[in-house]
Amino acid sequence: xxxxxxxxxxxxxxxxxxxxxxxxxxxxxxxxxxxxxxxxxxxxxxxxxxxxxxxxxxxxxxxxxxxxxxxxxxxxxxxxxxxxxxxxxxxxxxxxxxxxxxxxxxxxxxxxxxxxxxxxxxxxxxxxxxxxxxxxxxxxxxxxxxxxxxxxxxxxxxxxxxxxxxxxxxxxxxxxxxxxxxxxxxxxxxxxxxxxxxxxxxxxxxxxxxxxxxxxxxxxxxxxxxxxxxxxxxxxxxxxxxxxxxxxxxxxxxxxxxxxxxxxxxxxxxxxxxxxxxxxxxxxxxxxxxxxxxxxxxxxxxxxxxxxxxxxxxxxxxxxxxxxxxxxxxxxxxxxxxxxxxxxxxxxxxxxxxxxxxxxxxxxxxxxxxxxxxxxxxxxxxxxxxxxxxxxxxxxxxxxxxxxxxxxxxxxxxxxxxxxxxxxxxxxxxxxxxxxxxxxxxxx
Amino acid sequence: xxxxxxxxxxxxxxxxxxxxxxxxxxxxxxxxxxxxxxxxxxxxxxxxxxxxxxxxxxxxxxxxxxxxxxxxxxxxxxxxxxxxxxxxxxxxxxxxxxxxxxxxxxxxxxxxxxxxxxxxxxxxxxxxxxxxxxxxxxxxxxxxxxxxxxxxxxxxxxxxxxxxxxxxxxxxxxxxxxxxxxxxxxxxxxxxxxxxxxxxxxxxxxxxxxxxxxxxxxxxxxxxxxxxxxxxxxxxxxxxxxxxxxxxxxxxxxxxxxxxxxxxxxxxxxxxxxxxxxxxxxxxxxxxxxxxxxxxxxxxxxxxxxxxxxxxx
Numbered sequence: 001x002x003x004x005x006x007x008x009x010x011x012x013x014x015x016x017x018x019x020x021x022x023x024x025x026x027x028x029x030x031x032x033x034x035x036x037x038x039x040x041x042x043x044x045x046x047x048x049x050x051x052x053x054x055x056x057x058x059x060x061x062x063x064x065x066x067x068x069x070x071x072x073x074x075x076x077x078x079x080x081x082x083x084x085x086x087x088x089x090x091x092x093x094x095x096x097x098x099x100x101x102x103x104x105x106x107x108x109x110x111x112x113x114x115x116x117x118x119x120x121x122x123x124x125x126x127x128x129x130x131x132x133x134x135x136x137x138x139x140x141x142x143x144x145x146x147x148x149x150x151x152x153x154x155x156x157x158x159x160x161x162x163x164x165x166x167x168x169x170x171x172x173x174x175x176x177x178x179x180x181x182x183x184x185x186x187x188x189x190x191x192x193x194x195x196x197x198x199x200x201x202x203x204x205x206x207x208x209x210x211x212x213x214x215x216x217x218x219x220x221x222x223x224x225x226x227x228x229x230x231x232x233x234x235x236x237x238x239x240x241x242x243x244x245x246x247x248x249x250x251x252x253x254x255x256x257x258x259x260x261x262x263x264x265x266x267x268x269x270x271x272x273x274x275x276x277x278x279x280x281x282x283x284x285x286x287x288x289x290x291x292x293x294x295x296x297x298x299x300x301x302x303x304x305x306x307x308x309x310x311x312x313x314x315x316x317x318x319x320x321x322x323x324x325x326x327x328x329x330x331x332x333x334x335x336x337x338x339x340x341x342x343x344x345x346x347x348x349x350x351x352x353x354x355x356x357x358x359x360x361x362x363x364x365x366x367x368x369x370x371x372x373x374x375x376x377x378x379x380x381x382x383x384x385x386x387x388x389x390x391x392x393x394x395x396x397x398x399x400x401x402x403x404x405x406x407x408x409x410x411x412x413x414x415x416x417x418x419x420x421x422x423x424x425x426x427x428x429x430x431x432x433x434x435x436x437x438x439x440x441x442x443x444x
Numbered sequence: 445x446x447x448x449x450x451x452x453x454x455x456x457x458x459x460x461x462x463x464x465x466x467x468x469x470x471x472x473x474x475x476x477x478x479x480x481x482x483x484x485x486x487x488x489x490x491x492x493x494x495x496x497x498x499x500x501x502x503x504x505x506x507x508x509x510x511x512x513x514x515x516x517x518x519x520x521x522x523x524x525x526x527x528x529x530x531x532x533x534x535x536x537x538x539x540x541x542x543x544x545x546x547x548x549x550x551x552x553x554x555x556x557x558x559x560x561x562x563x564x565x566x567x568x569x570x571x572x573x574x575x576x577x578x579x580x581x582x583x584x585x586x587x588x589x590x591x592x593x594x595x596x597x598x599x600x601x602x603x604x605x606x607x608x609x610x611x612x613x614x615x616x617x618x619x620x621x622x623x624x625x626x627x628x629x630x631x632x633x634x635x636x637x638x639x640x641x642x643x644x645x646x647x648x649x650x651x652x653x654x655x656x657x658x659x660x661x662x663x664x665x666x667x668x669x670x671x672x673x674x675x676x677x678x679x680x681x682x683x684x685x686x687x688x689x690x691x692x693x694x695x696x697x698x699x700x701x702x703x704x705x706x707x708x709x710x711x712x713x714x715x716x717x718x719x720x721x722x723x724x725x726x727x728x729x730x731x732x733x734x735x736x737x738x739x740x741x742x743x744x745x746x747x748x749x750x751x752x753x754x755x756x757x
Contacts, residue, residue, distance in 0.1 A: 082674070084667040113711070118659075208446035234755035239483050243449065253448070273748040276721050280658070280728035281752070284666060297711060298718040301701040302725035305659020312663050344661040351660075351699060434575070438545065 003053070005030040011049040012042060019043055061248045061257040063090070064226060066199050067153030068175045073126060075226065075259035075288045081249050084314060090259070091311040092283055094303070095127035095155055095291040097265050098147055100135040107294075108150045114300045119320055119343055123304040125152065129179075129263075129291045130167070132158035137166035145170050155179050155201070155261070155289065161188045172196040177289075179228055179261060181217070183209045190222050201261055203228035207240055214255050226288065228261040234278065237262055238285065245286040259288030266291075272299065279303050283310055318343035319369035322389065324398065325350060330359040332398065335443070337405045337429065338386060340367035340375045348433045356440035361399055365389035372407045383416035390421065405429040405443075453477050453485035456680035458673075458736070460489065461650055461687050463534065463597050463620050464568025470533050472650065472736040473687030478673060479734050480756040490757050492533035492737040493746055494570055495526040496693050499541045499549070499557055505741070506716040512743045519557060520564045527565040529743055531750025534568040536599070536739050537561050538694070542583050543574035551579075555586040562591050570597035570739075572691065581605035588613040599689065600624035600652050603631075606639055614644035622689060627654035627664040629671045629684070636683045650736075651686045657696040658726045665690075669733035690730045693741035696722040716742075724748050 009029035020041040022028035031037045039053045063077030080086045096111050115124040128147045132140050144167040154176035158164045164178055179201025181189040193200035202225055204210035229240040241260050248257035262282045268274040276299045279290050312318050319341045337360050339349050367375035375381035402424050408431035417426045430439045453476045460474035474488040502513050516522045526535045539554045541547035562569045571587050573580030584598050600622030601609035614621040623639055625631040632653045656662050675681040702719040723745040727738040740746050
């Protein structure tokens with residue numbers, strides 16, 4: 001629960017010494033309440049007040065950073081349960097499990113295969129979950145070494161202290177997660193994770209035991225944790241994921257305020273379609289790391305699309321890059337069609353154009369990520385912007401065809417466009433996307 | 445100190461709506477919790493799965509669907525197989541052929557087929573139109589009439605035609621009417637209000653608050669579902685408490701991931717697997733946000749989503 005400026009003010013020495021950089025203690029308190037300065041700027045706070053304040057002003061769910069360099073990822077840090085309440089901040093990450101029984105080279109090659117761009121976001125399997133299956137510390141370390149070659153952040157699914165130590169000796173600089181603490185071994189695992197400076201994963205069969213173990217770890221000073229919801233059953237894993245997130249965000253119980261790991265690959269072993277279904281459920285309901293047996297292109301296309309949608313900021317529209325998008329094998333002689341860069345418009349229009357089977361060049365100009373009428377009303381889509389786009393992207397050099405179909409909703413632009421682009425034949429298209437297939441076929 | 449588990453069921457509930465009749469009638473809704481929050485209170489009725497078949501048959505469908513229906517030669521036989529599909533709770537007859545820009549089947553022909561299908565299957569029936577509002581409303585009126593009192597689902601009445609469809613299906617012939625709006629909580633509520641003002645009872649209504657394939661603006665669907673359920677349960681908004689039925693296959697079957705051939709996209713792998721994954725992922729997402737029923741096409745999708753529901757209940 002965030003404190004108000006007044007509540008913070010009561011804890012200050014109230015002597016207006018200005019040493020914190022603010023003119024008065026009251027002004028300082030207001031800034032702290034807004035999060036503009038840290039409470040530690042005041043040299044006269046009592047330790048007791050500091051403890052109370054840092055606890056009260058801490059976010060309800062911690063942000064955990066894993067990985068290093070380009071493979072650094074943030075987890076958690078959510079403040080709301082539903083995206084419409086504000087926005088969700090840390091997208092869930094995907095991991096694929098590697099064990100000693102796998103053909104490591106083949107598995108890592110398969111992981112590397114799914115790596116593509118979707119509306120400006122790189123879609124790939126971010127993590128490798130290296131699972132210890134009793135092969136011995138040396139063999140496990142060798143497997144971890146091999147997994148490091150994939151250039152992904154690792155999750156070490158390992159509850160064996162010796163194996164964990166050996167593995168971390170190899171990979172701790174990559175800031176992996178050591179996912180192996182449970183009610184029986186948490187002290188030993190905590191020591192290993194803390195020494196290596198890595199995030200510790202905690203699990204337990206029941207929520208009570210998990211809660212107690214997390215509380216004990218926090219007491220020992222470790223708040224760099226992720227919570228594994230376990231593999232008791234699908235229903236149990238779902239319940240744990242929801243209850244932990246709800247307790248953290250709605251009921252302000254910070255012991256629950258950590259990102260989660262869901263091992264979908266084990267919950268639905270051998271059933272890739274059920275794994276896809278579960279990954280979808282946990283994308284919406286509170287999985288932070290989703291561990292799969294494999295990640296096929298078919299699963300990825302659907303799951304990454306879903307994740308990209310769910311983790312868009314409701315206040316910011318999704319945009320596609322302006323440019324020429326040839327459709328149905330269009331070449332320089334194919335007709336040109338234009339619309340705005342709002343991702344939803346682009347997807348619907350390009351989908352319908354594809355279905356029409358008519359080769360065409362879809363020209364996307366920068367309209368600030370707005371839909372057609374909104375962009376037109378805001379002056380982001382006008383004869384001027386289209387003409388400028390055609391000039392800047394050297395469309396006339398790249399495409400020989402001189403017919404341009406414009407959205408039916410901005411039919412008013414026809415005259416002005418003809419004036420600005422005298423070489424072009426401007427055609428007014430449909431007002432709705434569903435009419436496109438027929439329009440294009442008739443046009444052809 | 446153990447975890448403090450405080451069940452948080454709502455006082456309000458989603459309305460329970462029964463579709464069909466006899467042993468295999470289905471009940472939608474009735475829950476006082478967010479979907480699958482069984483730790484708060486049990487969900488009285490598991491979400492249901494409808495199997496979509498087209499009146500134009502299954503010629504253009506994938507190998508798995510063709511194999512499933514095998515050598516059936518008419519739509520009635522196809523419907524029987526769909527009803528017997530593992531995981532199927534009801535059959536959805538999509539009267540695609542009514543489209544004036546397509547096969548342009550007559551209203552009587554459509555109604556006759558709907559009647560034949562309803563007579564042949566033991567599970568509840570739902571009918572969908574051809575997306576031409578004018579023709580759909582004529583078809584729905586006639587279908588509702590010939591199946592009077594059979595308690596089918598008519599999917600759906602929109603703002604443009606709710607008067608005709610609502611009055612015939614919902615008032616005159618005792619069917620369940622779907623109120624369809626385009627991914628916006630206010631539009632959904634407005635249409636429900638209009639329908640009730642027409643005289644359709646809320647317990648005879650269900651909602652389709654809009655759908656989209658995963659990756660194609662699905663964030664609007666998720667947020668609409670989340671907001672509708674929150675308003676219905678937390679704020680006891682009785683104009684948003686109707687169960688939600690979401691068509692999935694009609695959305696996912698047209699996106700690039702499902703239609704691009706393996707020749708065009710060799711690295712993407714099997715086209716059929718992609719289509720199934722799109723269906724499964726989108727359906728699971730809708731169920732996680734509150735759909736009380738989803739409509740699917742592929743037998744494998746139906747089996748998977750059915751398994752998912754069983755596991756979560």
